[in-house]
Amino acid sequence: MTPRVVLFGPMGIGKTTAIRALCGDTVVDCDVPNLDVGAHHKATTTVGAEFGIVCLSNHEELHVYGSPGQERFGFLRQWLLSSAVGTLVLVDINQPGALPYATELVAQLQRLVPGAATVVLSARPAPQPMLTSFSRQLADHAGMAIPVLAVDVREPDQMFNALELLVAVLPD
C-alpha cells in the first residue's frame, strides 16, 4: 500500500494550500463556503478529507491527506491515521495556543499511531529565537525531539522539503 501522510492544523493555517502546492491539479478537494465565520473569517473551509498524490525525488509515491479540523470529523481522523506513516502538524507559533495544541496532538499521535513520524511546521513567519524556544518546549513535553521546520505553505519547494524531512525521520 502507498504510504500515507496526514496533515493536521487549525482552521485557516494552510492545509488545503499546502496540499495544492504539493499536488497541483490532482488534488481532490472538499472546500465549501465557510458558515462558521466566528471560528475563522475565510470564505471557504474543508469538509471531509482532501487527497493528493506526491512523487518524491527518490521516485517514492506518497498519498497526502488533509485532516478536517471540525470536531464532528473525529471518525475520519481516526480512519486517516489508521494507516498513516507520518503526520505534518501545521501551527502558527505566534499564537499562544500553538504550543498546547501541538503538544496535545503529538501526545495523541504517539498514542494512536506509535510507529508514525511527526514533523511540526511553523506555517507563519516567526522570529528564530521563538522557533528555537518552541522546539525546545515541545521536545520537553513530548519526551523526545520533534523536528520543527519553518515553511511557507504556498511554496511547493518548501513543502517538498518538509515531506522529504518527514520521510527521512520515518522509523525503518
Ligand SMILES: Nc1nc2c(ncn2[C@@H]2O[C@H](COP(=O)(O)OP(=O)(O)O)[C@@H](O)[C@H]2O)c(=O)[nH]1
Ligand atoms: N499572509 C500569509 N498568508 C498565508 C501564509 N501561509 C498561508 N497563507 C494563506 O492562509 C490561507 C490558508 O487557508 P487554507 O489553506 O484554506 O487553510 P486550511 O483551513 O488549513 O485548509 C490561504 O489563503 C494562504 O494563502 C503566510 O505565510 N502569510
Ligand SMILES: [Mg+2]
Ligand atoms: Mg482546508
